[in-house]
Amino acid sequence: MNPLLLQELVRQALAEDLAWGDITTEALIPPGVSLRAQARAREAGVVAGLPVFAEAFRQLSSSISVSFCVCDGTRVGPGQVLAEVTGEARAILMGERVALNLLQHLSGIATTTAQYVAALEGLPTRILDTRKTTPGLRMLEKYAVRIGGGLNHRYCLADAVLIKDNHLAILAAQGIGLSEAVRRARAAVSPMVRIEVEVENAEDAVRAAEAGADIVMLDNMSLAEMRRAVEAIGGRALVEASGNVTLETVRQVAETGVDYISVGALTRSRKGLDIGLDVVR
Numbered sequence: 287m288n289p290l291l292l293q294e295l296v297r298q299a300l301a302e303d304l305a306w307g308d309i310t311t312e313a314l315i316p317p318g319v320s321l322r323a324q325a326r327a328r329e330a331g332v333v334a335g336l337p338v339f340a341e342a343f344r345q346l347s348s349s350i351s352v353s354f355c356v357c358d359g360t361r362v363g364p365g366q367v368l369a370e371v372t373g374e375a376r377a378i379l380m381g382e383r384v385a386l387n388l389l390q391h392l393s394g395i396a397t398t399t400a401q402y403v404a405a406l407e408g409l410p411t412r413i414l415d416t417r418k419t420t421p422g423l424r425m426l427e428k429y430a431v432r433i434g435g436g437l438n439h440r441y442c443l444a445d446a447v448l449i450k451d452n453h454l455a456i457l458a459a460q461g462i463g464l465s466e467a468v469r470r471a472r473a474a475v476s477p478m479v480r481i482e483v484e485v486e487n488a489e490d491a492v493r494a495a496e497a498g499a500d501i502v503m504l505d506n507m508s509l510a511e512m513r514r515a516v517e518a519i520g521g522r523a524l525v526e527a528s529g530n531v532t533l534e535t536v537r538q539v540a541e542t543g544v545d546y547i548s549v550g551a552l553t554r555s556r557k558g559l560d561i562g563l564d565v566v567r
Contacts (some may be wrong), residue, residue, distance in 0.1 A: 287425055287426070295423065295426065296345060298422070299387070300345060303383055303384050311376050320372070321374070321375035323378060323565050324368075324369070325369040325389070325561055327364060329559060330362065331396070331559040332433065332434055333360050333393050333396070333433075333559075334395065334430040336369060338426060340369070340385075342381045343373070343378060343381045346381045347373060347377035350377055355370065356368055356369075359396070361400075370566075371563070388426065390558035392426055394558040396430045398434070399413065399552050402536055402549055403436060409541070410545070411546065412437050413549060414437050414547065415427075415438055415549070415553055416552075417439070417442075418550040418554040420553070424441065428553075430553075431553065446479055447471045447481040447482065448484065448503075449464075449482070449499075451484055451486070454467060468483060468494065469498070481499050484528075485504065485505065488514040488515040491504060492515075492518045495522040501524045501525070502523045502524070506528070507527070509538055512543075516543040524546065525543070527547045527548070528547070
């Protein structure tokens with residue numbers, strides 16, 4: 287993770303939550319009181335975001351110490367201690383919600399990703415994320431995908447060329463076909479940049495591969511059409527499957543022979559992992 291961006295993301299989250307201060311803590315807890323608390327998992331999952339959790343407290347007080355009992359990527363069970371926080375009680379209470387929100391959210395993504403990865407055990411196909419991320423949290427969410435065992439697709443629009451159906455529709459209205467679109471893209475970008483083309487049938491998959499696409503994305507195809515496309519491409523390009531893939535269907539999709547499966551559900555509307563911060567008396 288970019289440390290400067292991490293600091294800014296956490297700063298904004300704290301500024302949003304504290305706004306005009308924490309009137310409850312300021313009214314009830316006198317300055318100088320120390321606190322020891324533990325972050326505990328309340329359900330099984332994969333932990334991700336411990337450095338983010340610690341950053342929330344670090345920004346509020348230099349007196350706070352956060353020690354990790356596990357590391358990111360650890361599979362944990364209910365009741366397991368993830369981290370211990372000690373220091374100024376006021377600052378810990380003020381940072382608690384932001385720290386937990388981010389840790390729960392990222393751990394939920396890592397847990398879901400790990401489930402998809404486990405579903406493909408024994409197969410060479412890899413799981414990819416998408417750009418269907420929470421605005422402002424993309425870096426953190428894509429980090430969580432990696433912690434869960436997945437790979438990152440494009441981070442942003444400048445990472446790689448991805449010629450989608452809307453691009454092709456606009457070009458088709460000007461009399462420009464798929465093959466010419468790939469040629470134009472290749473001429474416009476560095477040879478180090480990959481070109482991917484989204485297609486909806488095996489015939490267009492072959493055209494994309496023959497035109498020089500590095501990756502062909504099979505969008506919302508049936509399993510039979512995916513197999514036909516993979517066979518027709520014949521290794522001339524990497525193949526990615528995309529579109530409404532679930533835990534129940536992901537292995538069947540992988541068995542068609544695709545190299546990658548992109549899953550928007552990894553980062554879109556994920557359930558956070560239940561984690562609490564409990565005071566140690």
